[in-house]
Amino acid sequence: MVNDSILYQPKWRIIDQSTLGPSFDALQSFAMDDTLCNSAGSGESPPIMRSWVHHDTIVLGIQDTRLPSFEKGVHYLKELGYRVIVRNSGGLAVVLDAGVLNLSLVFSEKQQRIDIDTGYEAMVDFVQDILSPYHVTIEDREIVGSYCPGRYDLSINGRKFAGISQRRLRGGVAVQVYLCVDGSGSGRAGVIQEFYRRALNGEPTKFTYPEIMPKTMASLSELVGKELTVSDLMMKTLETLKSYADSMSNTHLSIPELSLYDFNYQRVFTRNEKALL
Incomplete structure (x- = not known):
């Protein structure tokens, strides 16, 4: 990696929400990243690294809500104890x-535009640096048969453990990754496989939904052959971030950010309720 990467910043702001527990809802995360996009985009905040964990949650895309038997699929997930x-x-x-x-x-686009590939590649580099102690070769390419497949799937030996997405709002760019650290990657994929089977219900669709093959997915613990925990990886994440910055600060939301967060949360909550009707 070269030092002109957008990962190298004078200051990184850290918001660690990885230990908030089961009461921390994924809708809160959407509102949080929208709020932070505004803060970074306006120049009121330095670049931000936010970490978070949500318990027993399935996050669906808008396209998933158009499945022919969507309600059947959601019912199955809720029966398993997932929040949808x-x-x-x-x-x-x-x-x-x-x-x-x-x-x-x-990141902020106030000083310079960040194109989509630049955002994705920064996250790929970040994850590679975090995992460098494990001496694994990480590929970024679509893994057919995985859930939520995309150009920037991250895999080791052809098995996906992470996926990257982006959200752009008010001059801010949030690049997001989920990292399956421990547990069974194929077990998680099996849940999504059955969701699609029930929600498609044998009916044709214009949109091509992924045919999930559970063996295409694995957790990092399975891939590196060593038991890793979220807290292990969180420590490595902070160490890695420190290598990019002159300084780092752990902060909470400011008063203006809290007000915007409340507004954003109501917005995503209402939108989610409508999507699940």
């Missing part, structure tokens, strides 16, 4: 649980 929500950006169904660490890198 619909995200406010692109993509398809993903599993979040206590073994999945999520990271957002939030």
Whole structure:
């Protein structure tokens, strides 16, 4: 990696929400990243690294809500004990649980435009640096058969452990990754496979939904052959971020940010309720 990467910043702001527990809802994360996009985009905040964990949650994409028997699929997920929500950006169904660490890198476009590939590549570099102690080769390419497949799937030996997305709002760019740290990657994929089977219900669709092959997915613990935990990876994440910055600061939301967050939360909550009707 070269030092002109957008990862190298004079200051990184850290908001660590990885230990908030089961009461921390994924809708709160959507509102949080929208709020931080505004803060970074306006120049009121330096670039931000936010980390978070959500328990037993399935996040669906808008396209998933158009499945012919969507209600049947959602009923199945709820029977398994999952909270089901619909995200406010692109993509398809993903599993979040206590073994999945999520990271957002939030940048400003105030000084210079950040094109889509630059945002994705920064996150690829970040994850590669975090995992460098494990001496694994990480590929960024679409893994067919995985859930929420995309150009920037991250895999080791052809098995996906992470996916990257972006959200752009008010001059801010949030690049987000989910990292399956421990547990069974194929087990998570099996849940999504069955969701699509029930929600498609054998009916044809104009949109091509992924045919999930559970063996295409694995957790990092499975891939590196060593038991890793979210807290292990969180420590490595902070160490890695420190290598990019002159300084780092752990902060909470400011008073103006809290006000905007409340507004954003109401917005995503209402949108989610409508999507699940």
